[in-house]
Amino acid sequence: MSDPHGATVSPSTSTSPQPSSPPGVVTVTRPAVRDPVNYLNVDYSWKSWLLTVDHKRIGILYLLSITFFFVIGGAAAVAFRLELMTPKADLFESETYNKLFTMHGVVMIFFFLIPSIPAVLGNFLVPLMVGARDMAFPKLNLASWYLFMIGGLTAVWTMLIGGVDTGWTFYTPYSSTYSNTYVMATAVAVFITGFSSILTGLNIIVTVHKLRAPGMHWFRMPLFIWSHYAASLIMILGTPVLAVTILLVAIERGLGIGIFDPKLGGDPILFQHLFWFYSHPAVYIMILPSFGVISEIIAAFSRNRVFGYRFVAFASLGIAVLGFLVWGHHMFVSGQSAYAGMVFSILSLLIAVPSAIKVFNWTATLYRGRLRFDTPLLYALGFIGLFTIGGLTGLFLALLAIDVHVHDTYFIVAHFHYIMVGGAVMGYLGGLHYWWPKMTGRLYPEGWARLSAILVFVGFNLTFFPQFVLGYLGMPRRYHIYPPEWQTLNVMSSAGASILGVAYLFPITYLIWSLKFGPRASANPWDATGLEWQVPSPPTTHNFAVTPHVTEDAYAYPDSALVGDAH
Amino acid sequence: MSAATTNLPAPHDPAHPPIGLYLRIYVYLLVLLAVTVGAAYVHLGPLNIVVALVIASIKAWLVVMNFMHLRDSPRLNWIVAAGSFLWLVILIVGLLMDYVTRSPGV
Amino acid sequence: MPTQTAPLSATPTDGAESDEPVAHHFDTLQQQQEAVTLGMWVFLATEIMFFGGAFATYTVYRREHSAAFHAASRELDLVLGGVNTLVLLTSSLTMAFAVAAAGARKKGLTVLMLAATMVLGAAFLGIKGVEYHHKYEHHLLPAFGLPFEWHDHAQAGGAKLFFSLYLGMTGLHALHMVIGIALMGIFAVRVWRSVDVGHRRQGTEVLGLYWHFVDVVWIYLFPLLYLIDRS
Numbered sequence: 001m002s003d004p005h006g007a008t009v010s011p012s013t014s015t016s017p018q019p020s021s022p023p024g025v026v027t028v029t030r031p032a033v034r035d036p037v038n039y040l041n042v043d044y045s046w047k048s049w050l051l052t053v054d055h056k057r058i059g060i061l062y063l064l065s066i067t068f069f070f071v072i073g074g075a076a077a078v079a080f081r082l083e084l085m086t087p088k089a090d091l092f093e094s095e096t097y098n099k100l101f102t103m104h105g106v107v108m109i110f111f112f113l114i115p116s117i118p119a120v121l122g123n124f125l126v127p128l129m130v131g132a133r134d135m136a137f138p139k140l141n142l143a144s145w146y147l148f149m150i151g152g153l154t155a156v157w158t159m160l161i162g163g164v165d166t167g168w169t170f171y172t173p174y175s176s177t178y179s180n181t182y183v184m185a186t187a188v189a190v191f192i193t194g195f196s197s198i199l200t201g202l203n204i205i206v207t208v209h210k211l212r213a214p215g216m217h218w219f220r221m222p223l224f225i226w227s228h229y230a231a232s233l234i235m236i237l238g239t240p241v242l243a244v245t246i247l248l249v250a251i252e253r254g255l256g257i258g259i260f261d262p263k264l265g266g267d268p269i270l271f272q273h274l275f276w277f278y279s280h281p282a283v284y285i286m287i288l289p290s291f292g293v294i295s296e297i298i299a300a301f302s303r304n305r306v307f308g309y310r311f312v313a314f315a316s317l318g319i320a321v322l323g324f325l326v327w328g329h330h331m332f333v334s335g336q337s338a339y340a341g342m343v344f345s346i347l348s349l350l351i352a353v354p355s356a357i358k359v360f361n362w363t364a365t366l367y368r369g370r371l372r373f374d375t376p377l378l379y380a381l382g383f384i385g386l387f388t389i390g391g392l393t394g395l396f397l398a399l400l401a402i403d404v405h406v407h408d409t410y411f412i413v414a415h416f417h418y419i420m421v422g423g424a425v426m427g428y429l430g431g432l433h434y435w436w437p438k439m440t441g442r443l444y445p446e447g448w449a450r451l452s453a454i455l456v457f458v459g460f461n462l463t464f465f466p467q468f469v470l471g472y473l474g475m476p477r478r479y480h481i482y483p484p485e486w487q488t489l490n491v492m493s494s495a496g497a498s499i500l501g502v503a504y505l506f507p508i509t510y511l512i513w514s515l516k517f518g519p520r521a522s523a524n525p526w527d528a529t530g531l532e533w534q535v536p537s538p539p540t541t542h543n544f545a546v547t548p549h550v551t552e553d554a555y556a557y558p559d560s561a562l563v564g565d566a567h
Numbered sequence: 568m569s570a571a572t573t574n575l576p577a578p579h580d581p582a583h584p585p586i587g588l589y590l591r592i593y594v595y596l597l598v599l600l601a602v603t604v605g606a607a608y609v610h611l612g613p614l615n616i617v618v619a620l621v622i623a624s625i626k627a628w629l630v631v632m633n634f635m636h637l638r639d640s641p642r643l644n645w646i647v648a649a650g651s652f653l654w655l656v657i658l659i660v661g662l663l664m665d666y667v668t669r670s671p672g673v
Numbered sequence: 674m675p676t677q678t679a680p681l682s683a684t685p686t687d688g689a690e691s692d693e694p695v696a697h698h699f700d701t702l703q704q705q706q707e708a709v710t711l712g713m714w715v716f717l718a719t720e721i722m723f724f725g726g727a728f729a730t731y732t733v734y735r736r737e738h739s740a741a742f743h744a745a746s747r748e749l750d751l752v753l754g755g756v757n758t759l760v761l762l763t764s765s766l767t768m769a770f771a772v773a774a775a776g777a778r779k780k781g782l783t784v785l786m787l788a789a790t791m792v793l794g795a796a797f798l799g800i801k802g803v804e805y806h807h808k809y810e811h812h813l814l815p816a817f818g819l820p821f822e823w824h825d826h827a828q829a830g831g832a833k834l835f836f837s838l839y840l841g842m843t844g845l846h847a848l849h850m851v852i853g854i855a856l857m858g859i860f861a862v863r864v865w866r867s868v869d870v871g872h873r874r875q876g877t878e879v880l881g882l883y884w885h886f887v888d889v890v891w892i893y894l895f896p897l898l899y900l901i902d903r904s
Contacts, residue, residue, distance in 0.1 A: 134698035136708045202715050210708040237654045240719045244726035255816045257837045265830035339668035584773030593766045610904035619896035627889045634769045635885045644714045651718035655725035
């Protein structure tokens with residue numbers, strides 16, 4: 001692959017005498033050319049990485065960290081899916097089993113999903129996409145990564161020394177009074193990581209408001225930015241409530257200051273309210289950035305402007321706002337009032353609207369596009385299908401009458417995995433592949449990548465579709481002992497999980513392989529629009545030698561089927 | 568940029584900070600402190616909490632606008648400040664929506 | 674990009690003085706100042722929601738245990754609480770003076786006002802400590818397994834919840850003050866050592882925003898805890 005940004009010819013210094021050329025012929029030897037200086041090779045020392053304030057390096061640090069936590073969370077899943085292959089408790093005692101699913105939830109949500117796209121792709125791309133040289137607060141960005149590592153390693157260490165068995169939801173009074181496990185340590189770990197999330201969101205918000213390049217009006221920004229901005233609003237407004245709630249549980253456990261203790265007249269349901277006030281919007285922190293990735297991929301691989309750009313942009317904001325008004329749908333059977341249940345139910349139905357708007361707009365963008373079924377598009381198409389299933393089942397759950405029956409069953413587990421894995425993780429993988437050439441300067445092997453995408457899709461569905469059926473039939477979640485007639489479905493799910501687990505190993509392998517052996521990437525291997533594709537792959541430390549002046553809208557594909565886009 | 572600063576009124580000139588304004592605000596705050604303490608001694612039933620919160624909000628408004636310079640800040644900062652108070656209201660209203668509608672004895 | 678003039682954006686008045694240097698990723702000083710101030714307000718938004726969760730808990734429990742809260746509130750020392758409010762409001766004034774002094778490039782005055790704020794903050798914490806000690810002596814501190822005594826058995830749970838919230842919320846507030854005072858101390862030393870106090874002007878303003886916020890939290894805490902029912 002030719003690379004206009006720097007020759008990759010190895011130096012041709014030879015000590016042996018050059019063959020003599022025939023008379024009249026001039027021999028030209030090409031001079032030694034080094035790789036151009038970029039943010040990766042500018043300095044290889046430990047210090048330059050661990051004390052970096054370059055948003056791109058911080059994105060890479062996060063990439064490494066969340067992959068580590070993903071493997072840990074995945075290992076827990078392997079363990080309990082093995083246990084679930086038989087109806088009896090073969091492998092683990094109940095208390096150990098409780099610790100395994102708690103660990104899976106805590107690690108996957110707080111240390112993988114919440115940071116994944118914003119902290120890896122968001123950190124890397126937000127300044128580039130708006131035409132800035134860095135995030136608004138580079139040192140806070142680095143602090144965010146250190147807080148994340150401290151919180152994450154504390155949680156892992158806690159799990160190694162004995163773990164916590166409350167479920168990732170930490171319901172009181174079990175967590176505050178009765179559990180004998182390391183609740184405090186895990187709570188502290190999550191508390192610290194919350195600040196990491198807050199700092200990321202703060203940086204994104206201020207960067208988008210204050211560091212856009214000249215000409216980069218709000219409605220010229222890529223939809224990736226809109227999604228991250230919306231997710232950042234949630235990080236700012238929601239995470240602190242989780243923080244104070246965990247703090248209250250911690251002081252109840254550690255200092256004996258009873259807040260949720262029913263013996264005093266405290267209300268355990270109050271904990272649930274406060275917990276879900278954050279944790280419901282948190283799921284939108286997890287999915288909104290993925291929406292942003294999908295918008296970018298669909299536009300690039302259909303070579304069309306995104307249909308209904310403003311609708312998609314405002315839908316992102318709408319989801320962020322509405323997401324704060326629906327938390328009680330996690331509590332329909334908790335003991336909250338029936339009236340509150342009804343209000344939360346109606347609002348939860350409403351929030352399907354902006355999500356559906358996005359799905360319709362992506363579909364319309366694909367229509368009559370010049371599609372290239374490269375790996376990123378495969379993940380994006382998988383996303384649209386699987387997110388739609390997850391979202392529709394969410395509508396079922398928003399209805400009180402249905403939720404009463406399937407609450408705390410595997411139906412719920414299947415629903416959120418369709419969104420979180422079928423949606424968020426597929427979006428993450430798609431984005432990782434799409435921007436891999438930009439981040440690393442290398443191309444990944446397309447054949448292996450497509451195979452992996454298909455394997456992930458197959459493995460995922462085999463794992464989680466049976467769980468819808470199991471839940472509907474009544475199998476409770478968080479149980480490892482079940483009636484034998486459900487074994488077939490459980491075995492199918494575990495088989496799917498093994499395929500999925502192997503499928504995840506493929507990208508880890510070939511992406512690492514590509515760093516050394518992948519072909520060099522040009523600045524714009526996908527021929528996509530966007531400021532990030534105007535700089536070299538990989539970019540230099542300061543991104544832009546000259547501040548860009550933006551004159552075009554986003555997705556200004558010349559042959560777009562959607563001429564005169566609704567803009 | 569220099570044209571903008573010379574057009575601003577005196578209190579915005581960093582060389583001449585609004586000391587008089589700060590002192591006046593301080594006095595208002597002390598007066599409101601006395602008022603809120605006094606109001607606690609008057610039996611107003613359910614209005615006591617309303618009065619207390621209104622006075623507290625006026626005091627907060629004075630501090631935010633003058634000591635925190637929100638009055639002179641870009642509108643975006645106003646939106647951030649107001650938005651976060653609004654979100655706190657959403658939390659409290661959402662909670663009360665449950666508790667106010669529970670049957671007695673629950 | 675629409676911009677509004679930052680109120681304290683300083684133009685150098687003579688060749689020897691200047692504002693803080695502009696970081697590489699900002700184009701102008703004004704852009705940097707606006708970004709920093711916006712960033713601080715966004716952080717304060719998170720603090721509003723952080724304390725807000727505790728205020729929300731208070732709201733729910735005050736409704737549920739109204740009589741107990743009324744009675745328990747009367748046990749709090751109104752004089753000490755009122756004096757503390759006075760102290761904190763005064764510290765806000767001195768902090769505002771510190772920010773103003775930094776803007777006017779008066780280094781000595783800036784440090785003096787920061788020190789005054791610290792002293793007043795410490796006084797607040799001292800008085801708080803006295804209050805906590807009183808509660809401890811009267812067996813009204815529901816922490817660490819300490820004995821808790823309430824005269825009315827039916828109200829005991831609600832009273833204990835009140836004092837739990839009292840301890841938790843004022844403790845959280847006090848923690849914020851300790852952090853504020855510590856940061857202020859470090860910052861005052863930096864101001865004292867700075868060649869040009871103009872370089873510390875924005876930092877003083879950011880510190881001021883934090884301190885005033887802590888004051889606003891107390892402005893709400895005081896009536897909600899101490900003034901429920903004194904009639």
